[in-house]
Amino acid sequence: MKIGIIGAGSIGLLTGAYLGKDHQVHMFVRNQQQKNRLEKDGIVCDALQNPTRVEAHYTEEVKAGFDLWIITVKQHQLEQVMNLDFPHNVPLLFLQNGMGHLDMLSRSPYTCWVGVVEHGALKQGHNSVSHTGKGNVQIARISDEEESALPKVVDVLHKENFPIFLQEDYEKMLASKLLVNTVINPVTALFQLKNGSIVNNPHIQTIARELCREACGILDFSFAEEWERVKMIAEKTALNQSSMLKDLIENRVTEIDAINGYVLRRSSDPLPYHQFIVHAIHAIEHEKGVRNYE
Ligand SMILES: NC(=O)C1=CN([C@@H]2O[C@H](COP(=O)(O)OP(=O)(O)OC[C@H]3O[C@@H](n4cnc5c(N)ncnc54)[C@H](OP(=O)(O)O)[C@@H]3O)[C@@H](O)[C@H]2O)C=CC1
Numbered sequence: 572m573k574i575g576i577i578g579a580g581s582i583g584l585l586t587g588a589y590l591g592k593d594h595q596v597h598m599f600v601r602n603q604q605q606k607n608r609l610e611k612d613g614i615v616c617d618a619l620q621n622p623t624r625v626e627a628h629y630t631e632e633v634k635a636g637f638d639l640w641i642i643t644v645k646q647h648q649l650e651q652v653m654n655l656d657f658p659h660n661v662p663l664l665f666l667q668n669g670m671g672h673l674d675m676l677s678r679s680p681y682t683c684w685v686g687v688v689e690h691g692a693l694k695q696g697h698n699s700v701s702h703t704g705k706g707n708v709q710i711a712r713i714s715d716e717e718e719s720a721l722p723k724v725v726d727v728l729h730k731e732n733f734p735i736f737l738q739e740d741y742e743k744m745l746a747s748k749l750l751v752n753t754v755i756n757p758v759t760a761l762f763q764l765k766n767g768s769i770v771n772n773p774h775i776q777t778i779a780r781e782l783c784r785e786a787c788g789i790l791d792f793s794f795a796e797e798w799e800r801v802k803m804i805a806e807k808t809a810l811n812q813s814s815m816l817k818d819l820i821e822n823r824v825t826e827i828d829a830i831n832g833y834v835l836r837r838s839s840d841p842l843p844y845h846q847f848i849v850h851a852i853h854a855i856e857h858e859k860g861v862r863n864y865e
């Protein structure tokens with residue numbers, strides 16, 4: 572397949588590195604140095620033996636001739652990407668955490684698919700990425716499509732070392748990942764601690780449990796089951812820095828509005844733990860001077 576990837580950050584580089592072994596991958600970026608580096612040296616991923624050859628372009632050069640577009644920018648960067656002139660007959664696959672993008676995608680004229688990424692990835696340089704946690708990618712369509720190409724695309728893209736699965740229920744798929752992110756991400760970002768703090772520090776655990784309880788009420792999940800799942804993931808990823816903590820450490824705006832903010836927007840009742848944590852993360856972003864969305 573000929574695949575265009577918009578956004579060569581951690582997930583864009585990881586996806587490009589794996590898919591580029593079997594497909595023709597073109598990375599679309601907004602930085603000249605990154606474009607040159609990708610063209611010259613390909614993508615270097617620490618879990619793969621050789622660099623993956625890719626082509627690189629500026630984002631504005633989006634054009635016809637591709638079979639699939641994969642969008643790997645952060646939630647708050649999506650609006651700009653949606654203004655690009657994608658051909659209308661080619662599916663766009665969105666790989667973002669959170670559910671804040673669903674409204675925008677349902678209004679768009681394109682065939683949109685959404686995915687959740689259960690890998691850990693960390694961009695190390697313009698063309699290099701560390702595969703910090705091996706998992707999978709799950710993809711679902713968000714609207715009825717006559718003769719959807721999705722099952723075939725999943726089949727063609729799936730690889731043993733980069734598994735890709737089809738899901739039928741996009742809301743459940745995204746909500747299930749969102750729930751974990753509403754708990755682990757803001758708490759670890761606020762206290763500047765690794766994911767294990769959710770299970771190791773009883774005071775942090777109390778805050779995390781209440782966030783989980785509030786989110787389960789809104790997302791219609793069983794609190795007892797989901798709290799066990801959140802703790803299990805925190806234990807499994809105990810030594811990881813959550814993506815929200817990484818954003819703050821690297822002085823970037825976080826995805827708090829698309830994660831906990833989304834839960835708040837869906838609720839007609841006050842959610843005190845969510846309200847507090849959203850203000851707390853905004854306050855840190857404000858102090859860092861990064862709360863000016865692109
Ligand atoms: N990293 C991880 O382990 C995981 C991430 N996710 C989710 O995946 C999504 C992407 O995350 P991640 O890869 O970590 O984020 P990054 O910030 O590493 O990457 C986003 C990239 O998008 C680029 N970008 C933004 N706007 C544009 C534009 N208009 N044109 C071209 N490029 C653009 C940025 O470019 P520039 O460098 O120029 O700013 C940046 O390189 C997020 O929703 C995240 O929550 C999900 C699971 C795991």
Ligand SMILES: CC(C)(CO)C(=O)C(=O)O
Pocket residue numbers: 668751752755756766804808811812813814815
């Ligand atoms: C599951 C978790 C919390 C792993 O760090 C994650 O998805 C993230 O950091 O965004």
